[in-house]
Amino acid sequence: MAETEKPTGLALLRMPFPPNQISKLPKETRVQADERKARKQGCMVWKCPKCGGAHHKDAVHLDYVGHAALTDRLLDADPHWYWEPYVAPGLPNPGNGMWIKLWVCGQSQIGYGHADGKSGGDAIKEIIGDALRNAAMRFGAALDLWHKGDLHIGHDEVEAHQKHPTQLTNEQAPQGPVTDAEWAILTDLIEKTKADAKAFCTAFKIKSVKEMPSAQFDRARAMLNKKLAAMAPADDLGGDEIKY
DSSP states (O other): OOOOOOOOHHHHHTSOOOGGGEEEEEEOOHHHHHHHHTTOTTOEESSOTTTSSOEETTOEEEEEEOHHHHHHHHHHHOTTOEEEEOOOTTSOOOSSEEEEEEEETTEEEEEEEEOTTOOHHHHHHHHHHHHHHHHHHTTTTTHHHHSSSOSSOOHHHHHHHHHSHHHHHHHTOOOSBOOHHHHHHHHHHHHHHTOOHHHHHHHTTOSSGGGOBGGGHHHHHHHHHHHHHHTSTTOOOOSOOOOO
């Protein structure tokens, strides 16, 4: 029997990462972060057995692929891969971050990275690593880790979701704030619709779009898309105007 041909190139990027290349990232809520900064008694774990770091004892851990593991996979897929800073009309303002274009096997995808509160050299490294992960995700790299839930489910699960969509959504509701990719989508829609960002945040009881609960992302995107569609000259949707 012939040996199964191993995937190469872009197909290799779609392959799941082995457990030894998947790291744990602690994610604190705003309340937990405030307690940590205030040095509240008994709130900290200093050498976490899962991630080895110091954070609030109740922080959740997210699976992610680090810069080194991703670089290793990119080199296996295409030894000549490279990235470049990217600026184009219509992209949201990068703020404390950067848009990049990642080239692999002669094809490109854009991605966004931000410093997440860091400064100096650490901020630059964080931005580059974050942008590479974001762009590589669009090639399919570690896509299962970006998705909150089961990315590929069977026929029985699809039927169950169609019969009981609310129950399934509640059980699998993602926790924490939106991802960088989700944030980029929302900020892009806010800019395109010329929505009042302050009123938008007030409607969702958040201080900034970055704090949007990921569980509310689909609802927020749908509302903004509806507003965008209503702006089209050929469409007269009428009725429910979005007040932001």
